[in-house]
Amino acid sequence: MLTITPAFILAASAFLRAAANPVGPTSTSKGGSGSSTDGQKFVLITVPPFPTDTSLKVIPDASHPFVAPGPGDKRGPCPGLNTLANHGYLPHNGIASFEQLIEGVEEGYNMEHDLASALSALAILGRGNAFINQVSIGGVSELVPPLPGKIDGKTAGGLAKHGRFEGDVSQTRHDIGEGDYQNFQDDLYDQFLTYVGRFGGDSPTTGNASVVTLPVLQEYKYHRFLSEQASDPNLEFSIARMIISYDEAAFVLNFFPNGTDNVIDTTILGSFFRNQTFPYNWHRRSDPGNFTFIQDAAAEILGAHPLVPGTNKNGVWTPDAPLNTGSTFTDVHLNIMQNLASSLNDVTGDLKTNVETLLAALAKPFGVDPLKVRPQGTPGQ
Secondary structure, three states: OOOEOHHHHHHHHHHHHOOOOOOOOOOOOOOOOOOEEOOEEOOOOOOOOOOOOOOOOEOOOOOOOOOOOOOOOOOOOOHHHHHHHHOOOOOOOOEEOHHHHHHHHHHHHOEOHHHHHHHHHHHHHHHOEOOOOEEEOOOOOOOOOOOHHHEOEOOOOOOOOEOOOEOOOOOOOOOOOOOOOOOOOHHHHHHHHHHHHHHOEEEOOOEEEEEOOHHHHHHHHHHHHHHHHHHOOOOEEOHHHHHHHHHHHHHHHHHOOEOOOOEOEHHHHHHHHHHOOOOOOOEOOOOOEOHHHHHHHHHHHHHOOOEOOEEEEOOEEEEOOOOOOOOHHHHHHHHHHOOOEHHHHHOOHHHHHHHHHHHHHHHHHHOOOOOOOOOOEOOOO
């Protein structure tokens, strides 16, 4: 049995510092951008350069006003990405490329380059189309068809599809077996506010018990886990999902506060979660937030109530068997690979070029060789 403790995540944090149907170009393809397969035009993926400006500044600027999403625009389970799309830091229709995702979170939240690249790679590999370099930040879109040959299922899914990116024990979304797991839920947000009232800090502008603090996330995340463990007979909380779930809470504490004073009060919280817009006179953080930063914060949140990763089977909590790769961080990376489609190993030509670029970006923060630890999951899951 593996218990997730602060030491579990901090060990990773220290290290983070330092098929059937193979798919390739058609006979008419010449390779490179512009080749085509199954009627899809190939787009070469490249890791963009590091940003030149990582300073404190007002977000949004004058050229990125809020525009509410229209009927055809995609929005999903991540309030941070939804906010970026509503302000045009991501395409307003919610369909983004690998490069656009990286540049959007870097500009909007001052997220560090390798962290941004790894998360964006997971998005494209897990729920997008790596051949055309597109992913929906919400649900299925006709603009993001399945991979050529449908080697990872009949749809690309989008980030709202349960499993590889979206998962159980969300802060403001229900589990997949219990209701709406894609869209913001007022009842869960009200629970969140209750915990701010019980454990939050005071503010001279927004009042007593109105500031989201470390104890708020420590207690609310534990409450969400206990609630779903008790009510969701199919709860899945694997090692990777657990770490990502607590990283999500760490993002709230470290990317949503106003960079001028590093405070996130209920007004700011509501702006991001409920309204999906940047707060008035809000500044992004003053230096890039990286993997180490997020893992340290996640360890503090989890440290109040260490958990055992596992699954509810017929309503009975069953701990996961240890992966035993040799370290916590490689366990987490392996668990991610266990969910990405094994059919990605069989691709050829242009698609292989993009897949290998993305796997390398995803593996980099974990210090794993992407040629040795490969996707192992069931296609289409």
